[in-house]
Amino acid sequence: MHYQPTEAFAKEQDRLDPLAPFRERFLFPQTPSGELAIYFCGNSLGLQPKATREYLEKELQKWAQYAVDGHFWAEEPWYTYHQHLTKPLARLVGALPHEVVAMNNLTTNLHLLLVSFYRPAQGRYKILMEGGAFPSDQYAVESQVRLKGYAPEQAIVEVFPRPGEHVLRTDDILAAIDENKDELALVLFSGIQYYTGQLFDMPAITKAAHAAGALCGFDLAHAMGNVPMQLHNWGVDFAAWCTYKYLNSGPGSTAGVYIHERWANDPATPRFAGWWGHNQQERFKMEKGFKPMPGAEGWLLSNSNILSLAAQRASLAIFEEAGIEALRRKSLQLTGYLEWMLCHQVGCDKWGIEIITPSDPEARGAQLSLLVKGGKPLFDKIDEAGVICDWREPNVIRLAPAPLYNSFQDVYTFCQIFTKALQEITL
Structure with a gap:
């Protein structure tokens, strides 16, 4: 996939995604303003399917x-x-x-x-x-x-x-x-x-x-x-x-x-x-x-x-219904898009941020771990902005775009929030 750093690209990928409808089957936490949070924490606790209550x-x-x-x-x-x-x-x-x-x-x-x-x-x-x-x-x-x-x-x-x-x-x-x-x-x-x-x-x-x-x-x-x-x-x-x-x-x-x-x-x-x-x-x-x-x-x-x-x-x-093979195909694209945006749009290198997850897509799952020295204030900043992800001591932010319910739009919006947070604090 040839990635592009535009919101239009993210929306088009979501439109073409055959798994996109599954997103509507999950309950998302909300921010204090009432918007849906960007949830990249499925590697700690997955979202609740709406059908769970019925079961x-x-x-x-x-x-x-x-x-x-x-x-x-x-x-x-x-x-x-x-x-x-x-x-x-x-x-x-x-x-x-x-x-x-x-x-x-x-x-x-x-x-x-x-x-x-x-x-x-x-x-x-x-x-x-x-x-x-x-x-x-x-x-x-x-x-x-x-x-x-x-x-x-x-x-x-x-x-x-x-x-x-x-x-x-x-x-x-x-x-x-x-x-x-x-x-x-x-x-x-x-x-x-x-x-x-x-x-x-x-x-x-x-x-x-x-x-x-x-x-x-x-x-x-x-x-x-x-x-x-x-x-x-x-x-x-x-x-x-x-x-x-x-x-x-x-x-x-x-x-x-x-x-x-x-x-x-x-x-x-x-x-x-x-x-x-x-x-x-x-x-x-x-x-x-x-x-x-x-x-x-x-x-x-x-x-x-x-x-x-x-x-x-x-x-x-x-x-x-979704199939693990289809989920894996989307996961490779979604995690790959997140990696590309972090490297080419956010510019992690210039901020001293290192992605410690393997760069080979076949050697990772739906997760990128960012090594951010002294980065707890950055984590707190994006948390306040409505991004739910994961902090692991001593200095890693874990991001997990789950293919069942996360979207390309989620990735794009996260990277805008992440860039803004980086600009507002000193690592």
Whole structure:
């Protein structure tokens, strides 16, 4: 696409955008003046679909009408309600339906998966992960390592960018895997790095981990609903994600997991057992002896939060209609337009602002991270002007133009606000 720095160009792109009508299906926060805010914070919390209220009210009505009998006798009974989300989730991550399940929250699921897939033995005890991973990942890994009797400083191998660089080179990741291959038990990376927005080469990392004799898993918090994936075909062993970011399922909404069928269908795969993961046909016999459900459902612990799942269904219905491949095509154009405007219209270089997200469109999702030294006043300034984005310590502004509800006009207007703010303050 040949970008132009005019409002007319932005409006024309929105007119030609086949996904533009989806914007009307979301509720936008408003500025004090009553205008719709420019919302570039879908990487922290996605907007609410207008249909969410309807989905929730349907389940509230079941509760009112049936009470406990809603579990079995209502239309779409709660007992199997989570299964309505299985196929849409599987399509988003490129998995077989029985390899995914909606459950718990992200960090809980990471712990459960580490119980199953971090199994030190015969000198293999190390976990390799990206340096500067999201704190939840760091804390989960640290505690799991200690639980197995190892010191984190010995068992955790972190891969950092080279001096003077902000993102990891795939070659360096693969080299680190090979360097530790004799002691490596697990490779655990994020799909997209939360701070820089870097999309990691998940197929290459998985292949290298397996070649080293290790298992491989991913935290997909910033990848889910953001980029297409093929976890099953890539051979990824496991993954976990949250659903309140790009997936627009509501604050703290029910998360999910993927477990490759070679593990998910093996009842001998170790796990923390819960009664909702027990054989569905025998679940209410209340007998001793855990018999796991086949597939990822065998990791369920308890019955689901129905209201949370209902909110997630509302969003997944939109993703099913839009299609993740079409969303990715628009995302590449929209994020590319934002990058072009920042470089050529705003002139980030002259203000000492550096875009630390990879410049290669295929190596990023719907996010640009701006390194702005001493830039908190700038962030506050654009926030006052009606732009909702994200500040990450110590000096990064994260901008996430989500293709489901953001427009080219949003990008153009943001850049005008951003330029004005830069002119009014001294960085």
